[in-house]
Amino acid sequence: MISSTSTSKIRPEHLERLALIYVRQSTLAQVRDHTASTARQYDLRQRALDLGWPSSRIVVIDEDQGASGASAVDRDGFQRLVVEVGLGRVGAVFSLEVSRLARSCSDWYRLLEICALTHTLVVDEEGVYDPALYNDRLLLGFKGTMSEAELHWLQVRLHGGKLERAQEGKLRFHLPTGLVHDATSQIVLDPDEQVQQAVRLVFEVFDELGSARAVVKHFATHKLLFPTRIYGGERAGELTWVRLRHSRVLSVLHNPLYAGAYVYGRRQSRTETLPDPHLRIRRRLGRVKREEWLVTIQNAHPGYITWEQYQRNQQRLDDNRTHDHKERRGAVREGTALLQGIALCGHCGKRMYTRYKKGSAIPTYYCVGQNRELVCRLCQSIRGDGIDAAVVGALLEAMQPAELAVSLASLEQIEERARQIDQQWQLRIERAQYESDLARRRFYHVDPENRLVARSLEREWNEKLEEVQRLEREYADLPRATARLSSPEERQRILALAQDLPAIWHAPTTTNAERKQLLRFLVKDVTLARKEQAVHIAIRWQTNAVTALEIPHPKKGYAAQRTTAAVVERVRELALTHSDRQIAEILNEEELTTGVGEPFTRLSAYWVRHSNHIPTGCPEVPTACPGGQRGDGRYSTRAVAELLNVSRFAVAKWCKAGRLDAIQEGRLGPYWIRLTPEIIAELRKPAS
Ligand SMILES: [Zn+2]
Secondary structure, three states, X not given: OOOHHHHHOOOHHHHHOEEEEEEOOOOHHHHHOHHHHHHHHHHHHHHHXXXXXXXXXXXXXXXXXXEEOOOOOOOOHHHHHHHHHHOOOEXXXXXXXXXXXXXXXXXXXXXXXXXXXXXXXXXXXXXXXXXXXXXXXXXXXXXHXXXXXXXXXXXXXXXHHHHHHHHOOOOOOOOOOOEEEOOOOOEEEOOOHHHHHHHHHHHHHHHHHOOHHHHHHHHHHOOOEEEEEOOOXXXXXXXXXXXXXXXXXXXXXXXXXXXXXXXXXXXXXXXXXXXXXXXXXXXXXXXXOHHHOOEXXXXXXXXXXXXXXXXXXXXXXXXXXXXXXXXXXXXXXXXXOOOXXXXXXXXXXXXXXXXXXXXXXXXXXXXXXXXXXXXXXXXXXXXXXXXXHHHHHHHHXXXXXXXXXXXXXXXXXXXXXXXXXXXXXXXXXXXXHHHHXXXXXXXXXXXXXXHHHHHHHHHXXXXXXXXXXXXXXXXXXXXXXXXXXXXXXXXXXXXXXXXXXXXXXXXXXXXXXXXXXXXXXXXXXXXXXXXXXXXXXXXXXXXOOEEEEEEOOOOOHHHHHOOOHHHHHHHHHHHOOOEHHHHHXXXXXXXXXXXXXXXXXXXXXXXXXXXXXXXXXXXXXXXXXXXXXXXXXXXXXXXXXXXXXXXXXXXXXXXXXXXXXXXXXXXXXXXXXXXXXXHHHHHHXXXX
């Protein structure tokens, strides 16, 4: 139907130019109704004839073949169209669904602009438009919008219908294993006893042990399998038994259907239009909070647990998660410790904590090991500033643009290799699957009366099935190449960032929190291990590559204040004949000082001896107290009293009486007593 206003737009100068009929093979309409497309194409040709173009000036351009119907051209059809219109040789462009194209395809939008400049008309099945006229341009745009809106409405209507049925509990959806639809579409427990048992077991073990991992472990240690009813395909409804995985346990525990509740709207998804407007995908947006489910009907069907139990389970799972969360990296905090939250212990694998000495910015990384509750002994503790510096060095080096370009390129190779390996596995599994299907069909087709054959075929089928499962297991256990697939743009962005990284890093305006954030972009975690020779640092990058570093042990605080070698030598000499107290006195007389410049005391003299392993005189006699024995091995009165468990007065009496080998310095000075095991034995004898 052509209105007079449409035809009036066609003027003689249009008819003198070409009529280009552009056939776009991939329009939605043609996909929907492919057989009709050729017919519609000829309709357009007929339309051009009707509108007054002589057949000699009608040219058909087929985009797919890139050639026109009249003359062979080696250019892309659309390009040719644009060029012809741009040169002003075209009177009108004929195409199907121009309005939609104009709205959703930028190429077409540009073409319309060129049409407006060259006074070229645009014709589709419904009308004739002059893009130079404001109203027509508006109409083209508006019609395009309408068709978009129509699609939207169509979807809303569909979805709305779904919701209505769901509110009545009548919308059917795929049920989890353990529940099935009966003949009257009611949800009932799976009639297979074994299936029921397996599902019940999950709930019982969780009830008892309180964690999903414990359920997995229970199934694994007892070599139990979990059922899956195949959904869709030619084996729909068939039962397979697989190993129970953690994610599966979680999905069972989270699923309210097992509690007899009919629920709709637990997951959200959104339809997205891709750059090509004809392609749409449904993107999963993840779980919806329990309170926001669209429909919840309790006690709608028989379940495995009660609604109360279900809620209790959710609470427990939530608690478990917050517990786990502590184990995760946690948010960055504003301290100087660069590795806060990402340092792992190289001895036990636990996450390391950070602390700062009072009034100091120097961090210490420490691990409390297994005994978090009984923090009596640390697994290890390392001063952090040297480690932080080494990690920053590695980071900035790794981010050198040249290095980065190479590593990004190698990333591509890794991805490619991972893809190839993956493909091979897929093929292997596919082949095994095919063979198993074949065996199954053979088994089903054999006459049941022919028991012998049936039995051997069944065995064969079982073997094939096992092979499939074995392969799938192996494949699942394979370490995944987790290298992230980064797009070329992303790589460009990383390269650009790399140029600026050192400057950003060192800028005084950059906060510690931002530095940590930068680090975490690139580094997954850092493992620290205090070894005898050095501190070992292993940086695991986000790509899973590992850089290993070693740094010398950080000097402890006291190392800088260590007693000089000369003092140690003097103590070594004196220790042969002098007690620690005497050593201290002599050192002070000689104006020697401790590492921090203070005079010696008995205790500091003892520490010098002890930390330098300076031997004491009389090794066969046990030392009661460190200060009680002097360098030549003689003991003080007090030490002997303690050793023999007598009073000091008694010891002094024995010394005076000559029962002990004692020397006295000065008339009133202390006794220094020599002890041997024989003397001790003699003294311990009851006095006769
Ligand atoms: Zn540890």
